[in-house]
Amino acid sequence: MFLSSIIDKITRAFLDNNRYLYFLDGLKTTIIIAVGALLLGIVIGTIVAVTKIIPKKTKVGVFFEKLAHLYTTVIRGTPIVVQLLLIYFVVFASLRLNAVLVAVIVFGINSGAYVSEIMRSGILAVDKGQMEAGRSLGLTYYQTMGKIVLPQAVKNILPTLGNEFIMLLKETSVAGFITVVDLTKATQMIVSASYDAFVPYIVLAITYLLIVLLIEFGLKKLEARLRLSDNR
Amino acid sequence: MITVKNLVKEFGTLRVLDDINLHINKGEKVVIIGPSGSGKSTLLRCMNQLEIQTSGDVFFEDILVDAKSNVNEIRQKMGMVFQQFNLFPHLTIEKNITLTPVLLKLKTEEEAKEDAKRLLKRIGLLDKIDAYPNQLSGGQKQRVAIARALAMNPKVMLFDEPTSALDPEMVKEVLDFMKELATEGMTMVVVTHEMGFAKEVGSRIIFMDGGKIVEDTTPKEFFTSPKSNRAIDFLNKVLY
Numbered sequence: 473m474f475l476s477s478i479i480d481k482i483t484r485a486f487l488d489n490n491r492y493l494y495f496l497d498g499l500k501t502t503i504i505i506a507v508g509a510l511l512l513g514i515v516i517g518t519i520v521a522v523t524k525i526i527p528k529k530t531k532v533g534v535f536f537e538k539l540a541h542l543y544t545t546v547i548r549g550t551p552i553v554v555q556l557l558l559i560y561f562v563v564f565a566s567l568r569l570n571a572v573l574v575a576v577i578v579f580g581i582n583s584g585a586y587v588s589e590i591m592r593s594g595i596l597a598v599d600k601g602q603m604e605a606g607r608s609l610g611l612t613y614y615q616t617m618g619k620i621v622l623p624q625a626v627k628n629i630l631p632t633l634g635n636e637f638i639m640l641l642k643e644t645s646v647a648g649f650i651t652v653v654d655l656t657k658a659t660q661m662i663v664s665a666s667y668d669a670f671v672p673y674i675v676l677a678i679t680y681l682l683i684v685l686l687i688e689f690g691l692k693k694l695e696a697r698l699r700l701s702d703n704r
Numbered sequence: 705m706i707t708v709k710n711l712v713k714e715f716g717t718l719r720v721l722d723d724i725n726l727h728i729n730k731g732e733k734v735v736i737i738g739p740s741g742s743g744k745s746t747l748l749r750c751m752n753q754l755e756i757q758t759s760g761d762v763f764f765e766d767i768l769v770d771a772k773s774n775v776n777e778i779r780q781k782m783g784m785v786f787q788q789f790n791l792f793p794h795l796t797i798e799k800n801i802t803l804t805p806v807l808l809k810l811k812t813e814e815e816a817k818e819d820a821k822r823l824l825k826r827i828g829l830l831d832k833i834d835a836y837p838n839q840l841s842g843g844q845k846q847r848v849a850i851a852r853a854l855a856m857n858p859k860v861m862l863f864d865e866p867t868s869a870l871d872p873e874m875v876k877e878v879l880d881f882m883k884e885l886a887t888e889g890m891t892m893v894v895v896t897h898e899m900g901f902a903k904e905v906g907s908r909i910i911f912m913d914g915g916k917i918v919e920d921t922t923p924k925e926f927f928t929s930p931k932s933n934r935a936i937d938f939l940n941k942v943l944y
Contacts, residue, residue, distance in 0.1 A: 601790040605786065605790035605791075605792070608779055608786075609780070609783075609784075609853070609856060610777065610779040610804065610808060611804060611807065611808070615807060619807065624794050627794065700836070701837075701838065
Protein backbone atom coordinates (compact mmCIF):
# COMPACT_ATOMS: atom_id res chain seq x y z
CA MET A 473 0.00 0.00 0.00
CA PHE A 474 2.65 2.52 1.16
CA LEU A 475 5.16 1.04 -1.25
CA SER A 476 2.85 1.27 -4.22
CA SER A 477 2.10 4.90 -3.43
CA ILE A 478 5.82 5.63 -3.31
CA ILE A 479 6.38 3.92 -6.65
CA ASP A 480 3.48 5.90 -8.01
CA LYS A 481 5.04 9.14 -6.76
CA ILE A 482 8.44 8.27 -8.20
CA THR A 483 6.85 7.50 -11.53
CA ARG A 484 4.95 10.79 -11.47
CA ALA A 485 7.98 12.82 -10.45
CA PHE A 486 10.66 11.35 -12.66
CA LEU A 487 9.21 9.23 -15.44
CA ASP A 488 6.18 11.19 -16.62
CA ASN A 489 7.18 13.46 -19.51
CA ASN A 490 10.73 12.13 -19.11
CA ARG A 491 11.23 14.52 -16.22
CA TYR A 492 14.30 12.56 -15.09
CA LEU A 493 16.12 14.27 -17.98
CA TYR A 494 15.76 17.59 -16.15
CA PHE A 495 17.28 15.97 -13.14
CA LEU A 496 20.23 14.55 -15.09
CA ASP A 497 20.83 17.88 -16.82
CA GLY A 498 20.76 19.59 -13.43
CA LEU A 499 23.19 17.04 -12.08
CA LYS A 500 25.53 17.69 -15.00
CA THR A 501 25.35 21.45 -14.43
CA THR A 502 26.01 21.09 -10.71
CA ILE A 503 29.07 18.95 -11.38
CA ILE A 504 30.38 21.36 -14.03
CA ILE A 505 30.02 24.30 -11.65
CA ALA A 506 31.54 22.50 -8.67
CA VAL A 507 34.52 21.05 -10.55
CA GLY A 508 35.13 24.22 -12.58
CA ALA A 509 34.94 26.38 -9.47
CA LEU A 510 37.20 24.01 -7.55
CA LEU A 511 39.92 24.22 -10.22
CA LEU A 512 39.56 27.99 -10.52
CA GLY A 513 39.55 28.29 -6.73
CA ILE A 514 42.75 26.28 -6.41
CA VAL A 515 44.50 28.42 -9.02
CA ILE A 516 43.32 31.69 -7.44
CA GLY A 517 43.91 30.42 -3.91
CA THR A 518 47.47 29.34 -4.69
CA ILE A 519 48.36 32.64 -6.34
CA VAL A 520 46.82 34.63 -3.48
CA ALA A 521 48.51 32.48 -0.81
CA VAL A 522 51.94 32.84 -2.44
CA THR A 523 51.34 36.59 -2.84
CA LYS A 524 50.72 36.81 0.89
CA ILE A 525 53.75 34.72 1.81
CA ILE A 526 56.46 35.90 -0.58
CA PRO A 527 59.03 38.10 1.20
CA LYS A 528 58.27 41.73 0.35
CA LYS A 529 61.05 43.92 -0.88
CA THR A 530 59.29 46.26 -3.28
CA LYS A 531 56.31 48.59 -3.10
CA VAL A 532 54.59 46.57 -5.82
CA GLY A 533 54.91 43.46 -3.66
CA VAL A 534 53.38 45.23 -0.69
CA PHE A 535 50.56 46.55 -2.89
CA PHE A 536 49.73 43.04 -4.12
CA GLU A 537 49.80 41.68 -0.60
CA LYS A 538 47.30 44.32 0.51
CA LEU A 539 45.15 43.51 -2.51
CA ALA A 540 45.26 39.82 -1.58
CA HIS A 541 44.13 40.60 1.97
CA LEU A 542 41.35 42.86 0.69
CA TYR A 543 40.16 40.05 -1.60
CA THR A 544 39.94 37.46 1.16
CA THR A 545 38.22 39.90 3.51
CA VAL A 546 35.58 41.04 1.03
CA ILE A 547 34.83 37.58 -0.36
CA ARG A 548 34.66 35.91 3.02
CA GLY A 549 32.68 38.82 4.44
CA THR A 550 29.76 38.75 1.99
CA PRO A 551 27.22 35.98 1.28
CA ILE A 552 27.72 33.88 -1.83
CA VAL A 553 24.16 34.63 -3.01
CA VAL A 554 24.87 38.36 -2.88
CA GLN A 555 28.07 37.81 -4.85
CA LEU A 556 26.20 35.79 -7.47
CA LEU A 557 23.48 38.43 -7.86
CA LEU A 558 25.96 41.31 -8.00
CA ILE A 559 28.22 39.74 -10.56
CA TYR A 560 25.51 38.27 -12.78
CA PHE A 561 23.03 41.16 -12.74
CA VAL A 562 25.43 44.09 -12.29
CA VAL A 563 29.05 43.41 -13.23
CA PHE A 564 28.49 41.08 -16.16
CA ALA A 565 24.96 42.30 -16.96
CA SER A 566 25.88 43.94 -20.25
CA LEU A 567 28.08 41.05 -21.39
CA ARG A 568 25.20 38.53 -21.40
CA LEU A 569 27.49 35.74 -20.40
CA ASN A 570 26.20 32.22 -20.03
CA ALA A 571 24.81 31.88 -16.49
CA VAL A 572 26.65 28.60 -15.86
CA LEU A 573 29.94 30.26 -16.80
CA VAL A 574 29.20 33.14 -14.44
CA ALA A 575 28.40 30.61 -11.71
CA VAL A 576 31.74 28.87 -12.27
CA ILE A 577 33.54 32.23 -12.05
CA VAL A 578 31.70 33.43 -8.95
CA PHE A 579 32.00 30.14 -7.07
CA GLY A 580 35.64 29.94 -8.16
CA ILE A 581 36.42 33.42 -6.89
CA ASN A 582 34.53 32.64 -3.69
CA SER A 583 36.26 29.32 -3.12
CA GLY A 584 39.63 30.90 -3.95
CA ALA A 585 39.38 33.11 -0.86
CA TYR A 586 38.96 30.09 1.41
CA VAL A 587 41.50 27.97 -0.48
CA SER A 588 44.07 30.77 -0.22
CA GLU A 589 44.00 30.62 3.57
CA ILE A 590 44.06 26.81 3.54
CA MET A 591 46.99 26.90 1.13
CA ARG A 592 48.78 29.52 3.21
CA SER A 593 48.60 27.35 6.31
CA GLY A 594 49.86 24.43 4.24
CA ILE A 595 52.84 26.40 2.94
CA LEU A 596 53.69 27.73 6.39
CA ALA A 597 53.67 24.17 7.73
CA VAL A 598 56.48 23.18 5.35
CA ASP A 599 59.85 23.45 7.08
CA LYS A 600 61.68 26.59 6.01
CA GLY A 601 64.78 24.48 5.44
CA GLN A 602 63.04 23.18 2.31
CA MET A 603 63.00 26.61 0.73
CA GLU A 604 66.60 27.15 1.81
CA ALA A 605 67.72 23.82 0.38
CA GLY A 606 66.10 24.58 -2.97
CA ARG A 607 67.55 28.07 -3.08
CA SER A 608 70.99 26.87 -2.02
CA LEU A 609 71.06 24.60 -5.08
CA GLY A 610 70.46 27.61 -7.31
CA LEU A 611 66.72 27.31 -7.92
CA THR A 612 64.70 30.52 -8.03
CA TYR A 613 62.06 31.33 -5.42
CA TYR A 614 59.25 30.31 -7.76
CA GLN A 615 60.97 27.11 -8.91
CA THR A 616 61.47 26.08 -5.29
CA MET A 617 57.93 27.06 -4.41
CA GLY A 618 56.47 25.12 -7.34
CA LYS A 619 58.58 21.97 -7.21
CA ILE A 620 59.40 21.60 -3.54
CA VAL A 621 57.20 23.64 -1.19
CA LEU A 622 53.77 23.52 -2.85
CA PRO A 623 53.69 19.74 -3.42
CA GLN A 624 54.37 19.23 0.29
CA ALA A 625 51.88 21.94 1.22
CA VAL A 626 49.15 20.29 -0.87
CA LYS A 627 49.80 16.99 0.84
CA ASN A 628 49.40 18.72 4.20
CA ILE A 629 46.12 20.37 3.33
CA LEU A 630 44.43 17.64 1.28
CA PRO A 631 41.87 16.73 3.99
CA THR A 632 40.94 20.40 4.46
CA LEU A 633 40.85 20.95 0.72
CA GLY A 634 38.47 18.00 0.46
CA ASN A 635 36.31 19.67 3.05
CA GLU A 636 36.27 22.83 0.96
CA PHE A 637 35.26 20.89 -2.15
CA ILE A 638 32.37 19.24 -0.34
CA MET A 639 31.13 22.58 0.96
CA LEU A 640 31.55 24.09 -2.48
CA LEU A 641 29.49 21.32 -4.07
CA LYS A 642 26.63 21.91 -1.66
CA GLU A 643 26.87 25.69 -1.97
CA THR A 644 26.26 25.46 -5.71
CA SER A 645 22.65 24.70 -4.81
CA VAL A 646 22.03 28.45 -4.72
CA ALA A 647 23.07 28.86 -8.37
CA GLY A 648 19.36 28.95 -9.24
CA PHE A 649 19.35 32.59 -8.08
CA ILE A 650 20.96 33.56 -11.39
CA THR A 651 18.77 31.41 -13.66
CA VAL A 652 21.11 28.42 -13.64
CA VAL A 653 19.20 25.13 -13.70
CA ASP A 654 21.39 23.11 -11.37
CA LEU A 655 20.42 19.97 -9.53
CA THR A 656 18.41 21.85 -6.89
CA LYS A 657 16.66 24.13 -9.36
CA ALA A 658 15.81 21.20 -11.62
CA THR A 659 14.29 19.37 -8.67
CA GLN A 660 12.23 22.43 -7.75
CA MET A 661 10.89 22.45 -11.28
CA ILE A 662 10.01 18.76 -11.01
CA VAL A 663 8.19 19.49 -7.75
CA SER A 664 6.14 22.23 -9.39
CA ALA A 665 5.29 20.03 -12.34
CA SER A 666 4.45 16.87 -10.40
CA TYR A 667 2.72 18.45 -7.37
CA ASP A 668 4.79 16.35 -5.00
CA ALA A 669 7.65 17.60 -2.87
CA PHE A 670 8.45 14.54 -0.80
CA VAL A 671 10.02 12.17 -3.32
CA PRO A 672 11.96 14.70 -5.44
CA TYR A 673 13.54 16.39 -2.42
CA ILE A 674 14.47 13.09 -0.81
CA VAL A 675 16.06 11.98 -4.08
CA LEU A 676 17.81 15.36 -4.29
CA ALA A 677 19.28 14.96 -0.81
CA ILE A 678 20.40 11.41 -1.51
CA THR A 679 22.01 12.50 -4.77
CA TYR A 680 24.10 15.17 -3.03
CA LEU A 681 25.04 12.63 -0.39
CA LEU A 682 26.14 10.15 -3.04
CA ILE A 683 28.32 12.73 -4.77
CA VAL A 684 29.92 13.60 -1.43
CA LEU A 685 30.60 9.91 -0.80
CA LEU A 686 32.23 9.72 -4.21
CA ILE A 687 34.43 12.74 -3.39
CA GLU A 688 35.41 11.20 -0.06
CA PHE A 689 36.37 7.98 -1.81
CA GLY A 690 38.45 9.83 -4.42
CA LEU A 691 40.20 11.87 -1.75
CA LYS A 692 41.11 8.78 0.19
CA LYS A 693 42.71 7.27 -2.91
CA LEU A 694 44.57 10.48 -3.69
CA GLU A 695 45.81 10.86 -0.14
CA ALA A 696 47.04 7.28 -0.04
CA ARG A 697 49.05 7.98 -3.18
CA LEU A 698 50.56 11.18 -1.82
CA ARG A 699 51.38 9.48 1.47
CA LEU A 700 53.63 6.94 -0.26
CA SER A 701 56.70 8.91 0.78
CA ASP A 702 55.67 8.68 4.44
CA ASN A 703 56.20 4.94 4.63
CA ARG A 704 59.01 4.09 6.94
CA MET B 705 87.72 31.88 -4.44
CA ILE B 706 85.52 33.48 -1.76
CA THR B 707 86.25 36.94 -0.43
CA VAL B 708 84.33 38.55 2.38
CA LYS B 709 84.81 42.29 2.87
CA ASN B 710 83.74 44.34 5.88
CA LEU B 711 80.78 42.04 6.44
CA VAL B 712 78.28 43.17 9.07
CA LYS B 713 75.07 41.37 9.91
CA GLU B 714 72.60 42.64 12.46
CA PHE B 715 69.42 40.99 13.65
CA GLY B 716 67.56 43.95 15.08
CA THR B 717 69.99 45.50 17.52
CA LEU B 718 72.07 42.35 17.83
CA ARG B 719 75.29 42.49 15.84
CA VAL B 720 75.99 38.90 14.82
CA LEU B 721 78.83 39.60 12.40
CA ASP B 722 81.08 42.52 13.19
CA ASP B 723 83.17 43.68 10.26
CA ILE B 724 84.42 40.34 8.97
CA ASN B 725 87.21 40.20 6.38
CA LEU B 726 88.21 36.86 4.97
CA HIS B 727 89.72 35.43 1.81
CA ILE B 728 89.43 31.75 0.97
CA ASN B 729 91.64 30.27 -1.73
CA LYS B 730 90.89 27.41 -4.08
CA GLY B 731 91.60 24.03 -2.49
CA GLU B 732 91.54 25.28 1.07
CA LYS B 733 89.68 23.34 3.75
CA VAL B 734 88.57 26.08 6.07
CA VAL B 735 87.07 24.97 9.35
CA ILE B 736 85.13 27.61 11.25
CA ILE B 737 84.81 26.93 14.95
CA GLY B 738 83.71 28.88 17.95
CA PRO B 739 81.13 28.97 20.72
CA SER B 740 77.45 29.01 19.76
CA GLY B 741 76.21 32.45 18.94
CA SER B 742 79.62 33.51 17.71
CA GLY B 743 78.25 34.07 14.19
CA LYS B 744 79.91 31.17 12.39
CA SER B 745 76.74 29.79 10.79
CA THR B 746 75.63 33.30 9.86
CA LEU B 747 78.98 33.92 8.17
CA LEU B 748 78.62 30.71 6.18
CA ARG B 749 75.05 31.56 5.22
CA CYS B 750 76.08 35.02 4.10
CA MET B 751 78.55 33.46 1.67
CA ASN B 752 75.72 32.11 -0.48
CA GLN B 753 73.30 34.83 0.58
CA LEU B 754 70.82 32.64 2.41
CA GLU B 755 71.35 35.37 4.94
CA ILE B 756 71.68 38.87 3.55
CA GLN B 757 74.26 41.06 5.24
CA THR B 758 73.44 44.43 6.71
CA SER B 759 76.53 45.87 5.03
CA GLY B 760 79.71 44.69 3.36
CA ASP B 761 80.30 42.51 0.32
CA VAL B 762 80.83 38.89 -0.61
CA PHE B 763 82.76 38.00 -3.76
CA PHE B 764 82.85 34.63 -5.47
CA GLU B 765 85.69 34.23 -7.95
CA ASP B 766 86.09 38.01 -7.88
CA ILE B 767 82.45 38.57 -8.79
CA LEU B 768 80.24 40.46 -6.36
CA VAL B 769 77.50 38.16 -5.10
CA ASP B 770 74.27 40.10 -5.40
CA ALA B 771 70.99 38.74 -4.06
CA LYS B 772 69.12 40.72 -6.72
CA SER B 773 70.95 39.58 -9.83
CA ASN B 774 73.46 36.74 -10.00
CA VAL B 775 72.86 34.85 -6.78
CA ASN B 776 71.09 31.86 -8.38
CA GLU B 777 73.93 31.20 -10.80
CA ILE B 778 76.54 31.56 -8.08
CA ARG B 779 74.68 29.23 -5.73
CA GLN B 780 74.87 26.54 -8.40
CA LYS B 781 78.62 26.59 -7.90
CA MET B 782 78.45 26.68 -4.10
CA GLY B 783 77.07 23.47 -2.69
CA MET B 784 75.54 23.68 0.75
CA VAL B 785 74.94 21.00 3.34
CA PHE B 786 72.64 21.70 6.28
CA GLN B 787 72.50 20.49 9.84
CA GLN B 788 68.97 19.20 9.29
CA PHE B 789 69.80 17.60 5.90
CA ASN B 790 66.77 19.25 4.25
CA LEU B 791 66.23 16.47 1.76
CA PHE B 792 62.98 16.81 -0.15
CA PRO B 793 60.71 14.33 1.65
CA HIS B 794 58.15 14.03 -1.16
CA LEU B 795 60.75 12.91 -3.72
CA THR B 796 62.70 9.69 -4.06
CA ILE B 797 66.43 9.71 -3.38
CA GLU B 798 67.11 9.67 -7.11
CA LYS B 799 64.76 12.58 -7.73
CA ASN B 800 66.30 14.50 -4.84
CA ILE B 801 69.60 14.37 -6.69
CA THR B 802 68.38 14.84 -10.25
CA LEU B 803 65.67 17.49 -9.76
CA THR B 804 67.81 20.61 -9.77
CA PRO B 805 70.32 19.84 -12.54
CA VAL B 806 67.44 18.82 -14.82
CA LEU B 807 65.22 21.75 -13.89
CA LEU B 808 68.06 24.19 -14.50
CA LYS B 809 68.87 22.40 -17.79
CA LEU B 810 72.45 21.68 -16.74
CA LYS B 811 71.99 18.01 -17.56
CA THR B 812 69.55 15.91 -19.50
CA GLU B 813 67.31 13.56 -17.57
CA GLU B 814 69.51 10.61 -18.61
CA GLU B 815 72.78 12.29 -17.68
CA ALA B 816 71.37 13.34 -14.32
CA LYS B 817 70.19 9.79 -13.62
CA GLU B 818 73.58 8.39 -14.57
CA ASP B 819 75.28 10.87 -12.23
CA ALA B 820 72.84 10.06 -9.45
CA LYS B 821 73.62 6.37 -9.82
CA ARG B 822 77.35 7.03 -9.79
CA LEU B 823 77.08 9.22 -6.68
CA LEU B 824 74.84 6.76 -4.85
CA LYS B 825 77.17 3.91 -5.72
CA ARG B 826 80.04 5.91 -4.31
CA ILE B 827 78.30 6.42 -0.97
CA GLY B 828 77.08 2.83 -0.96
CA LEU B 829 73.39 3.71 -1.18
CA LEU B 830 72.57 2.59 -4.69
CA ASP B 831 69.96 0.22 -3.27
CA LYS B 832 68.11 3.23 -1.83
CA ILE B 833 67.69 4.92 -5.19
CA ASP B 834 63.90 4.50 -5.17
CA ALA B 835 63.48 4.98 -1.44
CA TYR B 836 62.14 8.14 0.17
CA PRO B 837 64.20 10.20 2.64
CA ASN B 838 62.06 9.02 5.57
CA GLN B 839 63.28 5.49 4.98
CA LEU B 840 66.92 6.46 5.54
CA SER B 841 68.96 6.87 8.71
CA GLY B 842 70.36 10.26 9.64
CA GLY B 843 73.82 9.44 8.39
CA GLN B 844 72.44 8.13 5.11
CA LYS B 845 70.31 11.25 4.69
CA GLN B 846 73.27 13.52 5.20
CA ARG B 847 75.39 11.59 2.71
CA VAL B 848 72.58 11.85 0.16
CA ALA B 849 72.37 15.58 0.91
CA ILE B 850 76.07 15.90 0.15
CA ALA B 851 75.59 13.87 -3.03
CA ARG B 852 72.71 16.13 -4.02
CA ALA B 853 74.98 19.16 -3.68
CA LEU B 854 77.79 17.40 -5.59
CA ALA B 855 75.45 16.64 -8.49
CA MET B 856 75.63 20.34 -9.32
CA ASN B 857 79.42 20.04 -9.77
CA PRO B 858 80.10 22.85 -7.33
CA LYS B 859 83.45 24.57 -7.02
CA VAL B 860 83.13 24.96 -3.28
CA MET B 861 81.15 23.14 -0.61
CA LEU B 862 79.73 24.87 2.44
CA PHE B 863 78.91 22.67 5.43
CA ASP B 864 76.74 24.08 8.21
CA GLU B 865 77.25 21.79 11.23
CA PRO B 866 76.71 18.69 9.08
CA THR B 867 77.03 16.19 11.94
CA SER B 868 75.32 18.07 14.77
CA ALA B 869 71.94 16.44 14.25
CA LEU B 870 73.32 12.90 13.91
CA ASP B 871 73.38 10.03 16.35
CA PRO B 872 76.98 9.53 17.49
CA GLU B 873 77.47 6.27 15.60
CA MET B 874 76.54 7.96 12.32
CA VAL B 875 78.95 10.85 12.57
CA LYS B 876 81.87 8.89 11.19
CA GLU B 877 80.28 7.85 7.90
CA VAL B 878 79.52 11.48 7.11
CA LEU B 879 82.94 12.76 8.17
CA ASP B 880 84.62 10.00 6.17
CA PHE B 881 82.78 11.10 3.05
CA MET B 882 83.77 14.71 3.70
CA LYS B 883 87.37 13.61 4.20
CA GLU B 884 87.25 11.88 0.83
CA LEU B 885 86.06 15.08 -0.82
CA ALA B 886 88.86 16.98 0.87
CA THR B 887 91.54 14.63 -0.42
CA GLU B 888 90.12 14.99 -3.92
CA GLY B 889 90.87 18.70 -3.70
CA MET B 890 87.40 20.13 -3.13
CA THR B 891 87.42 23.61 -1.64
CA MET B 892 85.50 23.34 1.62
CA VAL B 893 84.21 25.68 4.28
CA VAL B 894 83.01 23.75 7.29
CA VAL B 895 81.25 25.02 10.39
CA THR B 896 81.58 22.23 12.92
CA HIS B 897 82.10 21.18 16.50
CA GLU B 898 84.12 18.12 15.45
CA MET B 899 87.57 19.05 16.68
CA GLY B 900 89.07 15.80 15.40
CA PHE B 901 87.89 16.61 11.90
CA ALA B 902 89.16 20.17 12.18
CA LYS B 903 92.57 18.92 13.23
CA GLU B 904 92.86 16.16 10.67
CA VAL B 905 91.18 17.55 7.57
CA GLY B 906 91.28 21.32 8.00
CA SER B 907 94.01 23.28 6.27
CA ARG B 908 93.00 26.43 8.09
CA ILE B 909 91.11 27.20 11.26
CA ILE B 910 88.96 30.28 11.72
CA PHE B 911 88.05 30.77 15.36
CA MET B 912 85.15 33.14 15.89
CA ASP B 913 83.74 34.80 18.95
CA GLY B 914 81.25 37.63 19.36
CA GLY B 915 80.87 38.12 15.62
CA LYS B 916 84.59 38.59 15.03
CA ILE B 917 87.35 36.39 13.71
CA VAL B 918 89.59 35.95 16.72
CA GLU B 919 92.13 33.58 15.21
CA ASP B 920 92.90 32.65 11.64
CA THR B 921 95.63 30.05 11.59
CA THR B 922 96.67 26.48 10.83
CA PRO B 923 95.13 23.60 12.77
CA LYS B 924 98.48 22.69 14.24
CA GLU B 925 99.08 26.19 15.52
CA PHE B 926 95.54 26.54 16.81
CA PHE B 927 95.37 23.30 18.73
CA THR B 928 98.91 23.40 20.15
CA SER B 929 99.45 27.08 20.83
CA PRO B 930 96.31 29.20 20.58
CA LYS B 931 97.02 32.91 20.90
CA SER B 932 93.88 34.39 22.37
CA ASN B 933 92.53 33.76 25.85
CA ARG B 934 89.10 33.19 24.33
CA ALA B 935 90.43 30.35 22.18
CA ILE B 936 92.35 28.83 25.08
CA ASP B 937 89.21 28.96 27.18
CA PHE B 938 87.14 27.42 24.34
CA LEU B 939 89.60 24.60 23.75
CA ASN B 940 89.75 23.83 27.45
CA LYS B 941 86.00 23.32 27.40
CA VAL B 942 85.70 21.26 24.23
CA LEU B 943 88.79 19.07 24.46
CA TYR B 944 88.39 16.66 27.32
